[in-house]
Amino acid sequence: xxxxxxxxxxxxxxxxxxxxxxxxxxxxxxxxxxxxxxxxxxxxxxxxxxxxxxxxxxxxxxxxxxxxxxxxxxxxxxxxxxxxxxxxxxxxxxxxxxxxxxxxxxxxxxxxxxxxxxxxxxxxxxxxxxxxxxxxxxxxxxxxxxxxxxxxxxxxxxxxxxxxxxxxxxxxxxxxxxxxxxxxxxxxxxxxxxxxxxxxxxxxxxxxxxxxxxxxxxxxxxxxxxxxxxxxxxxxxxxxxxxxxxxxxxxxxxxxxxxxxxxxxxxxxxxxxxxxxxxxxxxxxxxxxxxxxxxxxxxxxxxxxxxxxxxxxxxxxxxx
Amino acid sequence: xxxxxxxxxxxxxxxxxxxxxxxxxxxxxxxxxxxxxxxxxxxxxxxxxxxxxxxxxxxxxxxxxxxxxxxxxxxxxxxxxxxxxxxxxxxxxxxxxxxxxxxxxxxxxxxxxxxxxxxxxxxxxxxxxxxxxxxxxxxxxxxxxxxxxxxxxxxxxxxxxxxxxxxxxxxxxxxxxxxxxxxxxxxxxxxxxxxxxxxxxxxxxxxxxxxxxxxxxxxxxxxxxxxxxxxxxxxxxxxxxxxxxxxxxxxxxxxxxxxxxxxxxxxxxxxxxxxxxxxxxxxxxxxxxxxxxxxxxxxxxxxxxxxxxxxxxxxxxxxx
Numbered sequence: 001x002x003x004x005x006x007x008x009x010x011x012x013x014x015x016x017x018x019x020x021x022x023x024x025x026x027x028x029x030x031x032x033x034x035x036x037x038x039x040x041x042x043x044x045x046x047x048x049x050x051x052x053x054x055x056x057x058x059x060x061x062x063x064x065x066x067x068x069x070x071x072x073x074x075x076x077x078x079x080x081x082x083x084x085x086x087x088x089x090x091x092x093x094x095x096x097x098x099x100x101x102x103x104x105x106x107x108x109x110x111x112x113x114x115x116x117x118x119x120x121x122x123x124x125x126x127x128x129x130x131x132x133x134x135x136x137x138x139x140x141x142x143x144x145x146x147x148x149x150x151x152x153x154x155x156x157x158x159x160x161x162x163x164x165x166x167x168x169x170x171x172x173x174x175x176x177x178x179x180x181x182x183x184x185x186x187x188x189x190x191x192x193x194x195x196x197x198x199x200x201x202x203x204x205x206x207x208x209x210x211x212x213x214x215x216x217x218x219x220x221x222x223x224x225x226x227x228x229x230x231x232x233x234x235x236x237x238x239x240x241x242x243x244x245x246x247x248x249x250x251x252x253x254x255x256x257x258x259x260x261x262x263x264x265x266x267x268x269x270x271x272x273x274x275x276x277x278x279x280x281x282x283x284x285x286x287x288x289x290x291x292x293x294x295x296x297x298x299x300x301x302x303x304x305x306x307x308x309x310x311x312x313x314x315x316x317x318x319x320x
Numbered sequence: 321x322x323x324x325x326x327x328x329x330x331x332x333x334x335x336x337x338x339x340x341x342x343x344x345x346x347x348x349x350x351x352x353x354x355x356x357x358x359x360x361x362x363x364x365x366x367x368x369x370x371x372x373x374x375x376x377x378x379x380x381x382x383x384x385x386x387x388x389x390x391x392x393x394x395x396x397x398x399x400x401x402x403x404x405x406x407x408x409x410x411x412x413x414x415x416x417x418x419x420x421x422x423x424x425x426x427x428x429x430x431x432x433x434x435x436x437x438x439x440x441x442x443x444x445x446x447x448x449x450x451x452x453x454x455x456x457x458x459x460x461x462x463x464x465x466x467x468x469x470x471x472x473x474x475x476x477x478x479x480x481x482x483x484x485x486x487x488x489x490x491x492x493x494x495x496x497x498x499x500x501x502x503x504x505x506x507x508x509x510x511x512x513x514x515x516x517x518x519x520x521x522x523x524x525x526x527x528x529x530x531x532x533x534x535x536x537x538x539x540x541x542x543x544x545x546x547x548x549x550x551x552x553x554x555x556x557x558x559x560x561x562x563x564x565x566x567x568x569x570x571x572x573x574x575x576x577x578x579x580x581x582x583x584x585x586x587x588x589x590x591x592x593x594x595x596x597x598x599x600x601x602x603x604x605x606x607x608x609x610x611x612x613x614x615x616x617x618x619x620x621x622x623x624x625x626x627x628x629x630x631x632x633x634x635x636x637x638x639x640x
Contacts, residue, residue: 020357024542025462026394026526027361027452034354037340040435041347042449044405046442074346085364085405085447115360118447122366127405127438127447129362132347142345206346222344 004119007091011100012084012114019081019115028115030081036133039077043067047124057095059186060126061102066188067209068130069110070260073195074207076140077132079112085129087122110192140198140205145223145265147293149203152274153286154194154261156235157212159184161256162243171248177239188260197277198264205264211255213310216263217298223265226294229254232303233288254300254310265291322411324439330413331420332404332434339401339435348435350401356453359397363387367444377415379506380446381422386508387529388450389430390580393515394527396460397452399432405449407442430512460518460525465543465585467613469523472594473606474514474581476555477532479504481576482563491568497559508580513601518584521593525584531575533630536583537618543585546614549574552623553608574620574630585611 008023016022021029032038045064047053065082072079084103088096107114112130163181166173173181191207198205204223206215213229220227234253243249266274271287278285300308322330328343336342341349352358365384367373385402392399404423408416427434432450483501486493493501511527518525524543526535533549540547554573563569586594591607598605620628 020456021459021461026391026460027359027397029357029359029395029454029456029459031357031456032352037349037351038358039347039349040401040403040451042403042405042436042438042447044407044438044440044442044445044447046407046440046445049407049440049442071346075349077347081360083360083362083449085362085449087364087366087369087445116362118362118364120364120366120369122364122369122445123443125364125366125407125442125445125447127362127364127445129403129405129449131360134349136340136349136351139341139349140346141341 007096007119011096012117014114017113019113022115023117028083030115032133035135037136039072039075039132039134039139040129041068041071042127042129045126056186057098058102061099062106062187064126064128065103065106066190066260068128069112069190069192070188070207070209072130072132073190073192074140074205074262075132075134076138076195076199076205077134078196079110079130079132079192081113081115082128082130083115084117085127086117086119087125089121089124134199138199140195140202140264142204142206142219143222145204145219145225145291147225147291149265149267149291150271150287151216151227151229151263151265151289151291153212153235153263153288154191154283156237156240157208157259157261158240158249158252158256159237160188160258161252162239162249165248165252171243171245173239177242180237181239185258188258190260191262191283193281194262194283197281201270201273202264202266205262208259208261208263210257212263213254213298213300219265220296220298224296226292226296227289227298228292229289229298229300231300231308233286235284235286322413327411327416327439328437331416332437334434337433339433342435343437348403350435352453355455357456357459359392359395359452359454359459360449361388361391362447362449365446376506377418378422381419382426382507384446384448385423385426386510386580388448389432389510389512390508390527390529392450392452393510393512394460394525394582395452395454396458396515396519396525397454398516399430399450399452399512401433401435402448402450403435404437405447406437406439407445409441409444454519458519460515460522460584462524462526462539463542465524465539465545465611467545467611469585469587469611470591470607471536471547471549471583471585471609471611473532473555473583473608474511474603476557476560477528477579477581478560478569478572478576479557480508480578481572482559482569485568485572491563491565493559497562500557501559505578508578510580511582511603514582514603517597517601521590522584522586525582528579528581528583530577532583533574533618533620539585540616540618544616546612546616547609547618548612549609549618549620551620551628553606555604555606
């Protein structure tokens with residue numbers, strides 16, 4: 001049976017690359033470039049709450065890091081380092097090897113370095129904290145939106161939630177749609193390049209992890225503005241558009257979490273720049289609504305301007 | 321039933337003090353002073369592995385932060401910020417209020433600021449990541465010891481493990497000793513001032529969390545030197561010295577974890593400076609052994625120079 005120290009050495013220790021001091025001491029040491037601020041985000045994934053016991057370990061390693069890099073992207077930060085605290089019920093080496101492989105493949109793709117961690121016995125729990133850098137003052141905060149701005153969305157939402165519904169047997173997707181939606185659910189890609197390029201362009205941003213309406217609700221709350229979403233303008237993937245259960249598809253589109261798209265606001269004067277950016281980085285960016293002075297709230301309206309019912313609020317691990 | 325957002329607002333959100341942006345966005349933002357390096361450490365505490373279900377929540381809040389601040393102290397870093405990822409089986413508000421009270425009392429004592437976190441449902445698990453700053457090049461690394469140096473220890477070891485043995489009914493301590501040992505176990509104080517003052521003085525340092533021999537073993541391993549501990553010179557608290565079970569007391573002294581004292585090495589030329597430091601900060605610092613060129617290993621010898629058996633290796637959540 002490998003010890004905690006053998007597990008760390010075997011699966012998680014790689015030579016320090018950008019860190020001054022990496023894994024193996026009381027603390028890691030890094031240097032933040034003097035002209036940059038440090039963004040810090042942390043997520044806790046618990047078996048049974050965020051993933052199932054039989055979730056593929058490599059994809060889980062990918063996702064555990066991806067959700068943190070997505071938070072950094074939503075701040076406009078360049079990801080640099082991360083730490084990993086891992087609790088495991090047993091020393092399942094095949095699981096560990098696959099988890100590390102999935103995690104490091106994504107880390108390498110974005111040039112982020114694992115600098116420290118903790119490994120212990122307990123219910124399977126993954127806590128990653130990720131660190132990014134950005135020019136101070138250019139962070140894409142949730143509280144930066146003003147009334148009279150555009151609301152934008154990258155890509156499309158609803159696929160991950162539709163994939164989960166398929167897994168849970170609540171809908172039966174055609175094979176191609178199922179493959180697409182499960183990939184969105186299990187191996188989301190953080191929109192790091194988009195976040196970086198939105199610095200100085202967007203007035204606020206958030207990643208869509210709780211659901212489009214709920215996450216824009218956080219922006220509305222923090223910015224003290226109202227948000228109006230035009231249902232007809234919210235992009236739909238083929239899987240969502242052609243789903244046999246239209247009510248489910250709409251609930252996923254507006255209320256499904258885990259897509260890790262970026263929703264952001266920007267002044268009207270930035271429209272051309274944003275469309276040019278979309279073309280340049282090859283990522284669809286759709287104008288899906290507007291902000292208004294008013295009480296913090298999100299309204300979804302159809303093409304006749306009639307408010308449509310909004311599905312359940314975003315994912316809340318403690319809410320009803 | 322409070323939502324995740326209400327829990328965060330009610331128990332964990334305080335106005336940002338030194339952070340550029342605190343709780344409530346996709347990521348926190350801090351500025352690391354340009355001339356300083358950033359030390360990062362993370363720990364995961366799991367119910368059933370690291371604490372019992374009936375552990376007092378306020379003391380647990382204290383300890384969860386203390387163990388991380390101790391790691392920063394062992395690097396010689398000044399603690400600045402921390403993040404908290406918390407998994408809870410239910411929304412036990414009395415527990416949350418007490419946990420937050422204990423955690424913030426310690427945070428305030430050392431001027432560290434909670435800047436972000438994550439709260440979710442699951443088995444009770446506490447993951448804190450703490451951040452400190454220090455002048456680059458002055459970190460108290462584990463790999464800095466050389467042969468021919470002194471080995472030093474702050475305070476005394478064994479109390480926390482003896483307190484645990486008392487709790488588990490393996491020994492019956494007198495009341496005063498029990499109170500002392502349980503306080504050591506449950507509300508350890510990180511030796512922040514000592515760590516800071518050892519910068520440029522100690523050649524290596526580690527906090528005693530796994531046990532004195534095991535932790536000095538980490539230093540021996542990383543520094544590629546041998547460590548010799550003089551059993552007669554290892555300080556004993558009254559509780560350890562007067563324990564009715566001498567074998568248990570010795571096992572706790574050498575192998576008991578959770579004391580969060582600092583063990584460090586320093587050149588012989590630093591002896592007077594270290595003794596002066598001990599007097600100045602009012603903390604006993606004892607010279608308990610020496611380092612030698614040789615294979616990485618820790619030997620404990622008695623006053624006749626005879627090696628004595630070393631109790632089990634340090635705490636390993638996965639080892640036998």
